[in-house]
Amino acid sequence: MSALDLSFFNADLVRQFLWNGFVFSIQLTLVAMAGGILIGTLLALLRLSGRSWLALPAAAYVNTMRSVPLVMVILWFFLLIPFVIGRPLGAEWSAIITFTLFEAAYYSEIMRAGIQSVSRGQVYAGNALGLTYFQTMRLIVLPQAFRNMLPVLLTQTIILFQDTSLVYAIGAYDLLKGFETAGKNFNRPVEAYLLAAAVYFVICYALSSVVKQLQTRIAIAR
Amino acid sequence: MAMIEMKNLSKWYGSFQVLKDCSTRVDRGEVVVVCGPSGSGKSTLIKCVNALERFQQGEVIIDGISVGAPGTDLPRLRARVGMVFQHFELFPHLSIMENLTLGQIRVLGRGADEARDKGVKLLERVGLREQAEKFPGQLSGGQQQRVAIARALAMDPMCMLFDEPTSALDPEMINEVLDVMVELAQEGMTMMCVSHEMGFARKVANRVIFMDRGEIVEDALKEDFFGKPRSERAQQFLSKILHH
Ligand SMILES: Nc1ncnc2c1ncn2[C@@H]1O[C@H](COP(=O)(O)OP(=O)(O)O)[C@@H](O)[C@H]1O
Ligand SMILES: [Mg+2]
Numbered sequence: 281m282s283a284l285d286l287s288f289f290n291a292d293l294v295r296q297f298l299w300n301g302f303v304f305s306i307q308l309t310l311v312a313m314a315g316g317i318l319i320g321t322l323l324a325l326l327r328l329s330g331r332s333w334l335a336l337p338a339a340a341y342v343n344t345m346r347s348v349p350l351v352m353v354i355l356w357f358f359l360l361i362p363f364v365i366g367r368p369l370g371a372e373w374s375a376i377i378t379f380t381l382f383e384a385a386y387y388s389e390i391m392r393a394g395i396q397s398v399s400r401g402q403v404y405a406g407n408a409l410g411l412t413y414f415q416t417m418r419l420i421v422l423p424q425a426f427r428n429m430l431p432v433l434l435t436q437t438i439i440l441f442q443d444t445s446l447v448y449a450i451g452a453y454d455l456l457k458g459f460e461t462a463g464k465n466f467n468r469p470v471e472a473y474l475l476a477a478a479v480y481f482v483i484c485y486a487l488s489s490v491v492k493q494l495q496t497r498i499a500i501a502r
Numbered sequence: 503m504a505m506i507e508m509k510n511l512s513k514w515y516g517s518f519q520v521l522k523d524c525s526t527r528v529d530r531g532e533v534v535v536v537c538g539p540s541g542s543g544k545s546t547l548i549k550c551v552n553a554l555e556r557f558q559q560g561e562v563i564i565d566g567i568s569v570g571a572p573g574t575d576l577p578r579l580r581a582r583v584g585m586v587f588q589h590f591e592l593f594p595h596l597s598i599m600e601n602l603t604l605g606q607i608r609v610l611g612r613g614a615d616e617a618r619d620k621g622v623k624l625l626e627r628v629g630l631r632e633q634a635e636k637f638p639g640q641l642s643g644g645q646q647q648r649v650a651i652a653r654a655l656a657m658d659p660m661c662m663l664f665d666e667p668t669s670a671l672d673p674e675m676i677n678e679v680l681d682v683m684v685e686l687a688q689e690g691m692t693m694m695c696v697s698h699e700m701g702f703a704r705k706v707a708n709r710v711i712f713m714d715r716g717e718i719v720e721d722a723l724k725e726d727f728f729g730k731p732r733s734e735r736a737q738q739f740l741s742k743i744l745h746h
Pocket of ligand 1 (some may be wrong): 515520538539540541542543544545546547
């Protein structure tokens, strides 16, 4: 086997093969994060509502999602959706919806812990002012829960970003797929995968440094 | 006429009865101090007044409105009853001024400027005008509790509930909070205060209630209570807290 040759890697290749995949990976991460936190927060509220007809279905959903490998959820959703809606959904859209629904289960566990980290006294204080249940949640509890859990939410997002590479299973064009395609094109698969690893590493490492800084900042603020 | 009326109130946590057939009343302009050993149900009792805690039996009537009745608009009723907690419970993610304006804006529907003006006046009143833009975590315990009183007053309450407002404070900060409470009492605010500050009780209370194991054991005029508490339990309790 010949020595590593990275000379094929240039701006042109980035533009031609990588940029679109990179944009999609970021989009997928951001949409699944936003949607996942939103749905996850709703699930957490249902689970903490104290009403079993709301809490049990939410718990069942979360536990099911957390017991199934993500790649299977990606595949099943992609394969089953044409039967449900009567036409195929593109791999990209399918991935976005799957990731949002899947990540919601994980974010909901984080938000549940976050809500429980806010003391009962805060709820009393909100209610005593005349705030309704939903106002107390939205204005008092959730902002504190969110702030307390910010490092954990971001850590989950880093994992989410890494997991986006699993969309190779349904052929969506993400960052990894971009590298793979480039590698095939230049007949340099080893170099391409090495570079891919380096890019994922740099992004995730940078993000976890941010998380670390946040953690110390929050620790000081308390 | 009674501002707060409590009739045969009983409450259980599971099979544990935390309140046993409690009845009392607080008239307009009256100050009633509630004392008793730790765990006797004082916090639970005062939280039942504005239905922060649910109760299974009996009735609480505030200003003619039954708190436990199914049709009662609890948020609206609570907005008219100020409450101050042992651990202040300021909202740590909001500035002092936002703590004071949140309820005014979201519950009473006041405009931001009006709410702010009111907030400034109340901060001046409790001597904390300069702290408006700080956050609760930057204030001392005594300062936080004064802000908490101001937050409750910002809603123009018809009566005030206090749950051991000074017992989480360092000794040197107790008086700055009590001074604000004494002033309120002297202005004619209707107050129900869980407190062991007997100096405060002697100064401004009309009546003193002594609770033990979920029961109201004594409910007497201040003069009678300090003169000759009838129950042995109350005497024991008083001798303990007065001789420390
Ligand atoms: N949420 C709860 N669940 C079960 N028991 C409780 C709860 N809150 C309070 N209690 C019990 O009720 C009793 C009265 O508590 P509390 O009203 O806080 O007393 P106090 O304020 O006089 O110290 C205590 O024995 C306490 O352990
Ligand atoms: Mg108590």
